[in-house]
Amino acid sequence: IVGLPEYTMEEVAKHDSLQNRIWVSYHSGVYDITDFIPLHPGGTKILMAAGGSLEPFWEMYAVHKKDEILAMMEEYRIGNLRAEDRGYATANMADPYAAEPKRHHIFxxxxxxxxxxxxxxxxxxxxxxxxxxxxxxxxxxxxxxxxxxxxxxxxxxxxxxxxxxxxxxxxxxxxxxxxxxxxxxxxxxxxxxxxxxxxxxxxxxxxxxxxxxxxxxxxxxxxxxxxxxxxxxxxxxxxxxxxxxxxxxxxxxxxxxxxxxxxxxxxxxxxxxxxxxxxxxxxxxxxxxxxxxxxxxxxxxxxxxxxxxxxxxxxxxxxxRDYKGFSSSCDWDTADFDKAYSIQELPVQSAICVPSDGATVSTVSGAVKAKGYAWSGGGRKIIRVDVSIDQGKTWINAKLNQDDSSIYRSWAWTLWEADIPLPENTKPGTQVEVICKAVDSSYNVQPETFEPLWNIRGVLATAWHRVTVTIE
Ligand code: MTE
Ligand code: MO
CATH class of the missing domain: 3.90.420.10 (Oxidoreductase, molybdopterin-binding domain)
Incomplete structure (x- = not known):
């Protein structure tokens, strides 16, 4: 960028602490990211790059390589990196992901x-x-x-x-x-x-x-x-x-x-x-x-x-600095990671796996078949799964497929199945919302909506699960 001062890698390296301000380089740019640190979603991990090149980190955390992030970076640009110093960080760097295992194409x-x-x-x-x-x-x-x-x-x-x-x-x-x-x-x-x-x-x-x-x-x-x-x-x-x-x-x-x-x-x-x-x-x-x-x-x-x-x-x-829950009124400025508890045992959870959201489904004897999983943390066993197609006014109990574990030491999930009868004279083309929720052996239940669960990291998402289907 014309008009900005030119810096050497050596000069960038002097700015590796909050006292001296934090500089980093990326390709041809030099950036003073001191004011960005409190805003970084990955928290203080960004400090690992202080006084050096961002390239190796962005190779590792490739989510960064997006236009919107690059554009945002430019707001912090203070200069240009001397041409001889560019690419120096990556010249001899092997792709850290070169030896990843093969994965199934269906993922x-x-x-x-x-x-x-x-x-x-x-x-x-x-x-x-x-x-x-x-x-x-x-x-x-x-x-x-x-x-x-x-x-x-x-x-x-x-x-x-x-x-x-x-x-x-x-x-x-x-x-x-x-x-x-x-x-x-x-x-x-x-x-x-x-x-x-x-x-x-x-x-x-x-x-x-x-x-x-x-x-x-x-x-x-x-x-x-x-x-x-x-x-x-x-x-x-x-x-x-x-x-x-x-x-x-x-x-x-x-x-x-x-x-x-x-x-x-x-x-x-x-x-x-x-x-x-x-x-x-x-x-x-x-x-x-x-x-x-x-x-x-x-x-x-x-x-x-x-x-x-x-x-x-x-x-x-x-x-x-991660895997912690916060109240829905808490933002990145007010979240106190030191005070918040680490997530350990998870709350009760369930989801509908069949039919898929948006699917067109056929009925068998006037009923829709649904299947899913339910699970709770801490070894709490699933004791009931409820399914509704009238916004939760009435519920039917799903049939549970689970192991014979005790109510305190139930580590594996419960798979469930339900035939949900539709109201008589439901016309083809009708849209139906199927809802499920589970109850664990401590009688914990899932909350109805996500609003009160919302949190900055989007963890612990356990509200009633809903899919909308069209009757064939
Ligand atoms: N352990 C190591 N060493 N590195 C990781 O990145 N990811 C954790 C956990 N253990 C992780 C790890 C997270 S966040 C989850 S959800 C589980 O591994 C995922 O396990 P899986 O990949 O076998 O499904
Ligand atoms: Mo995870």
């Missing part, structure tokens, strides 16, 4: 780099166990390449004198193999419905950011005891899991779970190495993944390389 991607995708909703309810190839994928970073021969699980923290290291082979052979069936749901499942009320920040998930699998592995508790941990130690407040996937500043994905949950012998927390009887696919955490049943997807850390017993929550961005 509906919500972002490519990192890869995030959900299977078609109608397929999801065709089987109680989601096939590995169709299991929804939520990656924050590139999928790491882990050599099973070199894999190490490190265990450290309060009460463990010297870090304990286990190989994959040891994890598989030293501990009893424990198998559970559990559903994992992303906190952002159904965000697209919240988005319709007022735009939120996050991937525009439909209703299929949820899947169910049988996971096998060692119990976390067995592994920690083997490592010499005193699991009764009163200073152990949280168990932290660190992934082997890292960002350009080499920070790993991480999350933590309160110790009462992670160390509860009835909580079935696993360091899993099998998914549906096979090695865990790369996208889902090969070779080892933390499975924390009943707890939000974000804490089920994939590619787990380290477990830490600590007295505080994980310092990871995703524990402290």
């Amino acid at each position: 509906q991607p919500r972002s490519m780099k990192p890869f995030n995708a959900e299977p078609p909703l109608s397929l999801l309810v065709d089987s109680f166990i989601t096939p590995n190839e169709l299991y929804f994928i939520r990656n924050h970073l590139p999928v790491p390449e882990v050599n099973p021969e070199e894999y190490e699980l490190e265990i450290s923290g309060i009460g463990i004198k010297k870090e304990v290291v286990l190989t994959l082979e040891e994890l598989k052979t030293k501990f009893p193999k424990h198998t559970i069936t559990t559903t994992i749901q992303c906190a952002g499942n159904r965000r697209s419905e919240i988005n319709k009320i007022k735009k939120v920040k996050g991937l525009d998930w439909g209703s299929a950011a949820i899947s169910t699998a049988q996971w096998s592995g060692a119990r976390l508790l067995d592994v920690l005891k083997h490592a010499g941990a005193d699991v009764e130690h009163k200073d152990i407040k949280h168990i932290e899991f660190e992934g082997l996937d890292t960002d350009p500043a080499h920070q790993p994905y991480g999350a933590s779970v309160p110790a009462e949950k992670a160390l509860d012998p009835n909580a079935d927390v696993l360091l899993a190495y099998e998914m549906n009887g096979e090695e865990i696919p790369r996208d889902h955490g090969y070779p080892v993944r933390a499975i924390v049943p009943g707890v939000v997807g974000a804490r089920n850390v994939k590619w787990v390389g380290r477990v830490v017993l600590t007295d505080e929550e994980s310092h990871s961005h995703w524990q402290r």
Whole structure:
């Protein structure tokens, strides 16, 4: 841009703190982003690029490469980068996504780099166990390449004198193999419905950011005891899991779970190495993944390389600056991430998977057939699913397909089916709105509308699910 001063990369590098102001470069531009930092949807992560080039970060978080973001950036432009310095950051940079696994073409991607995708909703309810190839994928970073021969699980923290290291082979052979069936749901499942009320920040998930699998592995508790941990130690407040996937500043994905949950012998927390009887696919955490049943997807850390017993929550961005709920009156200026609670157990949820929204449906003996899923966090079992076609004035009970788990330890979803009788003389071409809502074993219910649930990140979207269909 003509008329603006020219800077060298060296000059940009001097502006790497709030005191000196924060500068970054991108292609030919130099930008002073100090005033943008409080507005950045990704929070203070942007500081990783302070005093340097944005290119490697935007390769990693490719959502940024959009015209509207580039246009917005120009507002912060203060100069031009010296020609010799341009492209210097990317010249020798390999695409961090070059080694991603192959994925099924049927997925509906919500972002490519990192890869995030959900299977078609109608397929999801065709089987109680989601096939590995169709299991929804939520990656924050590139999928790491882990050599099973070199894999190490490190265990450290309060009460463990010297870090304990286990190989994959040891994890598989030293501990009893424990198998559970559990559903994992992303906190952002159904965000697209919240988005319709007022735009939120996050991937525009439909209703299929949820899947169910049988996971096998060692119990976390067995592994920690083997490592010499005193699991009764009163200073152990949280168990932290660190992934082997890292960002350009080499920070790993991480999350933590309160110790009462992670160390509860009835909580079935696993360091899993099998998914549906096979090695865990790369996208889902090969070779080892933390499975924390009943707890939000974000804490089920994939590619787990380290477990830490600590007295505080994980310092990871995703524990402290994301995956938190706020009131619908709270905006990005007023949200206090330090005060807000991390999402752990999820609230009761359900969705209609068949028919699809907007479909034309045929009737059988004057009834419409609907199918869907219902699930609640914390092991609370689904005890009822209600379906209505008159805006909730009357409801019929769906038939439930569920496992025989107890009401306190119900990790897997419930699939449901209902034949909903239409009023007599319903004419072909009539539009009908089908609604579902579920009740869990604590008699928690889903709220009717999204308005009171709206929040800046669009998480915890659990209002009644509705699809509109046309009668054939
Ligand atoms: N673990 C690591 N290491 N890295 C990640 O990006 N994403 C989390 C969680 N574990 C993530 C992770 C989130 S937000 C969710 S919803 C689940 O993994 C998704 O698991 P899936 O991809 O197997 O469906
Ligand atoms: Mo998630």
